[in-house]
Amino acid sequence: MFHFLLSFLSIILSPIDSLTTTKKFTVYTTESQSNNKMVKTESTISFGAFIQPLETQSSVTIDPNIEFQSFLGIGAALTDAAAETFYKLDKDQQDLFLKSYFSEKEGIGYTLARTIIHSCDFSSESYTYIEEGDESLETFSIERDRKYKIPFTKRVLEVAPKDIVVYASPWSPPAFMKTNNNMLQGGKLKKSYYPSWANYFTKFIKAYEKEGIPIWGLTIQNEPMAVQRWESCIYTAEEERDFLKNHLGPALEREGLGDKKIIIWDHNRDLLFERASVILADPEANKYVWGTGFHWYEDWKDGKPMFNNVGKVATAFPDKKLIFTEGCNEGYDEGQIKNPKLPERYAKAMINDFNNGTVAWTDWNILLNENGGPNHVGNFCFAPVHGDTKTGKIKFTNSYYYIGHFSKFIRPGAKRVSVGTTSNQLTSTAFVNNDDSLVAVVLNENDHDLDYVLTVSSKSSTLQIPKRSIQTIIIEKL
Numbered sequence: 518m519f520h521f522l523l524s525f526l527s528i529i530l531s532p533i534d535s536l537t538t539t540k541k542f543t544v545y546t547t548e549s550q551s552n553n554k555m556v557k558t559e560s561t562i563s564f565g566a567f568i569q570p571l572e573t574q575s576s577v578t579i580d581p582n583i584e585f586q587s588f589l590g591i592g593a594a595l596t597d598a599a600a601e602t603f604y605k606l607d608k609d610q611q612d613l614f615l616k617s618y619f620s621e622k623e624g625i626g627y628t629l630a631r632t633i634i635h636s637c638d639f640s641s642e643s644y645t646y647i648e649e650g651d652e653s654l655e656t657f658s659i660e661r662d663r664k665y666k667i668p669f670t671k672r673v674l675e676v677a678p679k680d681i682v683v684y685a686s687p688w689s690p691p692a693f694m695k696t697n698n699n700m701l702q703g704g705k706l707k708k709s710y711y712p713s714w715a716n717y718f719t720k721f722i723k724a725y726e727k728e729g730i731p732i733w734g735l736t737i738q739n740e741p742m743a744v745q746r747w748e749s750c751i752y753t754a755e756e757e758r759d760f761l762k763n764h765l766g767p768a769l770e771r772e773g774l775g776d777k778k779i780i781i782w783d784h785n786r787d788l789l790f791e792r793a794s795v796i797l798a799d800p801e802a803n804k805y806v807w808g809t810g811f812h813w814y815e816d817w818k819d820g821k822p823m824f825n826n827v828g829k830v831a832t833a834f835p836d837k838k839l840i841f842t843e844g845c846n847e848g849y850d851e852g853q854i855k856n857p858k859l860p861e862r863y864a865k866a867m868i869n870d871f872n873n874g875t876v877a878w879t880d881w882n883i884l885l886n887e888n889g890g891p892n893h894v895g896n897f898c899f900a901p902v903h904g905d906t907k908t909g910k911i912k913f914t915n916s917y918y919y920i921g922h923f924s925k926f927i928r929p930g931a932k933r934v935s936v937g938t939t940s941n942q943l944t945s946t947a948f949v950n951n952d953d954s955l956v957a958v959v960l961n962e963n964d965h966d967l968d969y970v971l972t973v974s975s976k977s978s979t980l981q982i983p984k985r986s987i988q989t990i991i992i993e994k995l
Contacts, residue, residue: 540561540564540992541559541560541561541992541993542559542560542561542990542991542992543557543558543559543990543991543993544557544558544559544560544980544988544989544990544991545557545558545922545926545988545989545991546558546982546983546986546987546988547915547918547919547922547986547987547988548983548984548985548986549855549857549860549861549915549919549985549986550855550857550984550985551983553983553986554913554915554918555918555921555922563978564973564976564977564978565976565977565978566976566977567972567975567976567977568970568972568977568979570939570970572939572940573940574939574940574969574970575938575939575940575942575943575967575968575969575970576938576939576940576969576970576971576972577936577937577938577943577945577957577959577969577970577971577972578936578937578938578939578972579934579935579936579947579955579957579971579972579973579974580934580935580936580973580974581934581935581947581949581955581973581974582934582935582974583934583935584932584933584934584949585874585932585933585934585935586831586838586874586875586876586932586933587876587930587931587932588871588876588877588927588928588929588930588931588932588933588948589628589629589682589838589840589876589877589929590627590628590629590681590682590877590924590929591627591628591629591867591877591878591879591880591920591923591924591927592627592628592629592630592631592681592682592877592879592880592883592924593618593627593629593630593631593879593880593881593882593883593901594630594631594632594633594843594879594880594881594882594883595630595631595632595633595666595669595670595673595883596633596637596639596640596666596881596882596883597633597636597637597639597640597641597665597666597891598639598640598641598882598884598885598886598890598891598892599639599669599882599883599884599885599900600665600666600668600669600670601641601665601891602884602885602886602891602904602906603665603669603672603884603904604665604669605886605904605906605909606904606906606909606910606911607909607910610904610909610910610911611672613911614884614902614904614911615672615673615675615676616676617902617913617917618673618883618902619673619676619677619678619681620676621678621925621928624921624925625917625920625921625924625925626678626921626924626925626928627677627681627924628677628678628680628681628682628924628928628929629681629682629683629877629878629879630670630673630677630681630682630683630684630883631683631684631685631686631842631843631879632666632670632683632684632685632686632725632730632732633666633685633686633687633688634685634686634687634688634717634718634721634735635687635688636688636700636748636893637688637739637747637748638688638745638747638748638892638893638894638896639882639885639890639891639892639896640891640892640893641891641893642893643700643701643748643893644661645691645700646658646659646661646717646720646721646724647691647717649691649692649693650693652693652694652710652713653713654713654716654717654720657717657720657724658724659721659724659725659728667725667728667730670683670730671728671729671730674729674730680929682733682734682877683730683731683732683733684732684733684734684735684736684778684780685721685722685725685732685734685735685736686735686736686738686739686783686842687718687736687738687739687750688700688739688747688748688749688750689701689704689748689749689750690706690710690714690717690750694706694707694710694713694714695707695750700748701745701746701747701748701749701894702744702745702746702749703743703744703745703749703750703751704749704750704751705750705751705752705756706750706752706756706760711760711763711764712764712768714760714764715760715764715765715767715768716768718735718765718768718769719768719769719771719772719774722735722774722777723772723774732777733777733778734777734778734779734780734807735777735778735779735780736779736780736781736783736810736842737752737757737760737761737765737779737780737781737783738750738752738757738783739783739784739843740783740784740785740812741757741782741783741784742784742788743784746894746896747893747894747896754791754792754795754796755795757781757782757792757796758795758796758799758802759802761779761781761796761802761805761806762799762801762802762805765779765805766779766802766804766805769805778807778808779805779806779807780806780807780808780809780810780840780842781793781796781797781806781808781809781810782796782809782810782811783810783811783812783842783843784810784811784812785811785812785813785814785815785816786811786812786813786816786822786823786824786826786827787815787816787823787826789809789811789823789826789827789829789830790826790829790830790833792809793809793830793833793834793837794833797809797834797837806837807837807838808837808838808839808840808876809830809834809837809838809839809840810839810840810841810842811827811839811840811841811842812841812842812843812844813841813843813844813862813866814844814847817862822865822866822869824866824869824870824872824873825873827839827869827870827873827874827875828873828874830874831873831874831875832874838876838877839870839873839874839875839876840875840876840877840878840879841866841867841870841875841877841878841879842879843879843880843881844863844866844879844880844881845880845881845882845898845899845900846859846862846898846899846916847898847899848897848898849885849888849889849890849897849898849899851887853899854899854903854914855915857915857962857985859899859914859915859916860914860915860916860918860919860920860987861919861960861962861985863880863916863919863920864919864920864922864923864944864958864960864987865944865960865962867920867923867946867958868944868945868946868958868960869944871933871946871948872933872936872946878923880900880901880920881898881900882898882900883900883901883902884900884902884903884904884911885897885898885899885900885903885904886903886904886905886906887903887904887905887906887907889903899914899916900914900916901913901914901916901917901920902914902917918987919987922958922987922988922989923958923989925989926950926956926958926989926991927948927950927956927958928950928951930950930951931948931949931950931951931956932948932949933946933947933948934947934948934949934955935947936957942961942963942967942969943959943960943961943967943969943982944959944960944962945957945958945959945960946958952993954991954992954993955973955990955991955992956989956990956991957971957989957990958987958988958989958990959982959987959988959989959990960987961982961983961984961985961986961987961988962985963984963985964984964985965984966981966982966983966984967981967982967984968980968981969981969982971990973992
């Protein structure tokens with residue numbers, strides 16, 4: 518009977534119950550205001566009885582037995598600007614760039630990439646894949662992309678994990694298909710060209726896959742509610758819904774591309790719930806949708822990012838996915854490159870987006886030049902890595918390391934688990950990888966060091982996080 522009870526207890530006890538005395542931790546720390554970047558500390562930390570924190574005390578509490586969404590990946594956009602800058606780097610710097618982004622062991626292990634369907638603002642000029650007026654798409658050719666974007670993407674695929682996810686986005690249909698006869702300044706897709714534009718997507722996917730670049734999915738339109746001075750196109754929710762269900766979805770199926778994941782919205786968090794509600798409420802449109810994409814721009818201007826809108830969509834449409842499709846720090850200024858708020862914006866967004874149900878997160882340009890471009894309308898921005906086209910060298914910013922605190926350690930297939938903090942001093946998220954390792958990311962935006970209580974399944978310990986820093990804590994084999 519005694520042996521039976523022992524066997525029974527070994528089955529029902531959670532693996533985390535082994536944290537009764539000590540457990541080996543690995544902690545990585547990056548401080549935005551020092552040279553300490555991903556400093557690794559290995560130690561055996563004692564876990565004791567649960568510590569009840571005071572209301573004024575900082576703590577991070579994790580229950581790895583409460584699971585949420587599965588993690589897909591983290592990555593960035595492989596724009597024309599990135600590709601052109603890449604080929605102006607020294608050969609050893611090109612190799613360093615690729616390894617630093619896409620190697621899990623020697624870099625930060627990106628597993629996601631966004632590519633662009635013809636031009637966007639981060640191209641040296643506006644262009645399409647057809648001759649103007651070619652409604653039948655007989656002149657369709659990706660020849661222009663063979664100079665920079667295609668070879669750059671292939672270099673990425675050589676280094677990246679074999680299961681890397683690549684998805685594509687358009688900024689504007691060709692000018693003749695639009696109401697304003699211009700790829701720039703908004704305008705709408707003329708209804709008479711809905712079939713032709715849907716076929717354009719299928720030709721792009723087939724052309725890229727013929728080049729050996731697998732396209733996992735696509736978004737319907739980048740920022741469909743913004744009239745920009747660069748490539749842009751406006752869709753109301755109803756127009757996006759109807760284009761999807763009557764044209765794009767059927768065209769993909771007809772061309773044998775029905776397995777491609779379709780992402781709606783691809784714009785800011787502020788209208789995220791409203792947009793998803795209109796499209797996903799329609800059964801004929803809903804059946805084509807993998808998930809909803811979103812950006813961070815408009816809703817950040819007042820200092821109150823609308824993370825709750827992400828959670829609302831996750832709750833209302835639990836069978837659909839959420840993916841952050843674009844974000845960057847705008848308005849390049851070399852003097853601000855060490856501003857701690859730039860990398861903290863990334864970390865705070867990633868933590869909150871993941872905690873609200875997001876499965877994947879995509880930075881904007883993976884690489885830009887020393888001026889925050891090239892960009893054919895002067896819309897310069899920051900990137901986590903900048904290449905100096907005069908010296909051929911690359912520069913890593915704090916944002917690269919802050920993103921890496923997530924992408925390097927949280928791997929595809931990981932499950933987000935329950936995490937909470939007792940004050941506004943820290944923000945945190947946590948995942949359990951397929952190898953049963955627990956990964957917690959903790960952000961300190963304060964101008965002072967913080968001691969905090971880390972509790973995992975009712976077992977507690979104390980740690981310290983430096984001022985203006987980010988930490989990743991790894992507990993192997995729960």
